[in-house]
Amino acid sequence: MRRIVPALLMLALLMLMLAGCGERAADPVAAPQASPPPTSPPAASVSVPRRPSVTVSTDAGDEAGLNWTPPALVLTREQVRQARRDAAAAVRAGDLFEGPRDAIPLYLALLRLDPEDRLAQRGLARAASALLAQGERALAAAEDDSQALARAVRIAAVLRTVLPDDTRTQAYLARLDLAEQLARLNATGESQLRQGLLGEGDAPGALDSFRSALELAPGQSRARQGLAATESAFIRRAEDAARAGDFEGAARWMGFASQVRADAPTVKDAYARIEQERARQIAALRDAGVAELATPLGLKSAREKLAAALRIAAPGDPVVADLRQRIDLATHYGLFRPGQAFTDALAGGGRTPTMVVVPHGGFRMGADEDEPGATQAEQPAHYVRFDRGFAVSRHPVTVGEFRRFVQATGHRARATRRGHSMVYDERSGNFVRRSGVDWQSGYAGARVGDDMPVLHVSVRDAEAYADWLAEQTGHGYRLPSEAEFEYVLRAGTQGRYPWGNENPPPKGVANLAGGNDVSPSGRRWANAFVGYGDGWWGPAPVGTFRPNPWGLYDLGGNVSEWVTDCWHANFRRAPADGAAWFNPGCRARVVRGGAWASSPQQARAAWRSSQDSDVTSARVGFRVVRGI
Incomplete structure (x- = not known):
């Protein structure tokens, strides 16, 4: 009888080893169903192993980590009772398999001593159930804890040894296999993130790894965190590109980021930061x-x-x-704006006349052949373009402004040196030469106030005044060119007169020879605008009449004005850029613009007249231009 018992024991051990070495089922694709709650299996389901080889994955590289060899422990019959007590205490303490005095090694040793030991079989079943519970807890923590996953693997090897055919073991192994796959995918994705392999476009990278993990376990937090980290990496690249001024690159990276998670607020915020x-x-x-x-x-x-x-x-x-x-x-x-009014400081004190910036542009200069009253001197009409704006004095230079120049420089004007000038004679109704008349005199020769336009100055006097302004301010003051004068006189219009084609002019538009005007002695103009009266016989203070569309006064009436150009009999070969047409040494200069005594013929926008450069009279003054 004693010879039969060892034989039976060896046979039982051999059968258990063969059962433990059986191949496991194929890996599940989806997450397995939850296992039933641990219960004590029937004693017959517990086998006694002998150095089994356990595999829970098709990856041969994992095989070494999934094998469990029970610790070597040999008991004598005298030790059985104490071993049972120690095993039960180990179960209660949760010390199940890792040491030779843990529960499962003790129960296995007891079963090797007596395979029919019912108490050892029931104890081994309780220990196995406790181990399964430990495995479940390890799996629950395995998502973020590699050590917990490693413990779950070790527990799987033990369970395959002690509960090889239990459905709970199979379900646990399936969950373990899923956990290992998720761990590998997440670890791969995290490594790819560290390497900067994000997975944009068709390139392999972290994005695919984390998405694959979520296909296996939708909602898995580690994979979701990995996706969020990948999205953040895309956003960082987008923001780096934006800071480098590469907004096309930023848009490309943000396009990848926006595809990671639908409607992610972080992407919306990143778009706002990039903008x-x-x-x-x-x-x-x-x-x-x-x-x-x-x-x-x-x-x-x-x-x-x-x-x-x-x-x-x-x-x-x-x-x-x-x-x-x-x-x-x-x-x-330059630093100015169209329509801007300004003055420059004079080095000797005081300010320049108020200047107004006129817009750059082009216009048709001169008179068309079919214009009533046009002369060949005003033709051919031609296009002139100003590529840069310039500033023009708001009104003709006044007596007061010219006085400051004379006092500062001691300049002796032409009429002062010569002792006479041309004035209007009320008794004869003609213009006559009169002694004692100079720049301080009015149209009839009497002294006038500082707000009147300066008269009785030659073109050289006017140029001397402009040169003084340039010296005092450091800016380019000068007389206007003929093209500049007509450009600002027309102020964007193209009619026969500065105000358009109306005859007579609108009320208050200019100081001209009007049919309703009467001299101090009752004279009337012989050639005047019929039905028009401006209330003045002679010049009015500057700015009395309304300005033109560009804010300039007295261009179409009050006093005619000197310009820089030498006289030419027509406009053939005239400059097209608005520059003065000047020949050094010329004596005949150009006068433009209507005056207080101008007939309708002389008030036209294209009208021009030739005057000797030394001429002074009661009809001609000047204004200045400044480059900007």
Whole structure:
């Protein structure tokens, strides 16, 4: 009988080893169903192993980590009772398999001593159930804890040994296999993230790894965190590109980020930050461009700033439009604006006459052949273009303004040196030469106030005044060219007269020879605008009549004015850029604009007259132009 028992024991051990070495089922695709709650299995389901080889994955590289060899422990029959007590205490303490005095090694040793030991079989079943519970807890923590996953693997090896055919073991192994796959995918994705392999486009990377994990376990927090980290990496690249001024690249990276998680608020916030960065860079370029415009040679640099802003701005960006407008204005007006009025300080004290910036542009200069009253001297009509604006004095230079010049320089005007000038004689109704008349005199020879337009000055006197302003201010003051004068006189209109084609003129438009005007002695004009009266016989104080559309006074009436040009009999070969047509040494100069004694023929916008450069009279004054 004693010989039969060892034989039976060896046979039982051999059967258990063969059962433990059986191949496991194929890996499940989806997460397995939850296992039933642990219960004590029937004693017959517990087998006694002998150095089994356990595999819970098809990956042969994992095999070494999934084998469990029970600790070597040999008991004598005298030790059985104490071993049972120790095993039960180990179960209660949760010490199940890792040491030789843990529960499962003790129960296995007892069963090797007596395979029919019912108490050991029941104890082994209780220990196995406790181990399964430990495995479930390890699996629950395995998502974020590699050590917990490793413990779950060790527990799986033990369970395959002690409960090889239990459905709970099979379900546990399936969950373990899923956990291992998720761990590998998540670890791969995290490694790819560290390497910067994000998975944009068709490139392999972290995005695919985390998505694969979520296909196996939808909602798994580690994979979701990995997706969020991948999204953040895309966003960082987008923001880095934006800070480098590469907004096309930023848009590309944000496109990848927006595909990671649908409607993620982080993506929306990142888009807002990138647009803020775009706005910041555009504003900085605008500010730098504006600063460049304040320097003498900054226009080229400002245009480069504009080009850089255009490269990163969305169409219609208002800040870019502002910079473009400022550059356009600087191109044509320097630091000024069309319509702007200003004065310059004189080095000796006081200010220049008020200057008004007129817009750049073009116009048709002269008279058409079919214009009533036109002469060949006003033809051919031709197009003149001003690529840059300029400033014109708001009204003719006054007696007071000229007085400051004379007092500052001691200049002796032509009429002063000569002792006479041409004035209007009330008794004869004609213009006559009268002694004692100079720039302080009015149209009839009497002294006038400082607000009257200065008369009785030659073109050389006018040029001397402009030169003095230039010296005092450091800016380019001069007489206007003939083209400039007609350009500002027309002020964007193209009629026969400065105000259009109306005859008589609108009321209050200019001081001209009107049929309703009466001299102090009751004289009337023989050739006048019928039905028109302006209330003045002789010049009026500057600015009495309403300004033209560009804010300039007295261009179409009050006094005629000297311009820079030498007289030419017609406009053939005249400059097309508005420059003065001047020949050094010429004596015949041009007078433009209607005056208080001008007939309808002389009040036309194209009218021009030739005067000797030394002539002074009661009808001709001047105004100045300044370059900007």
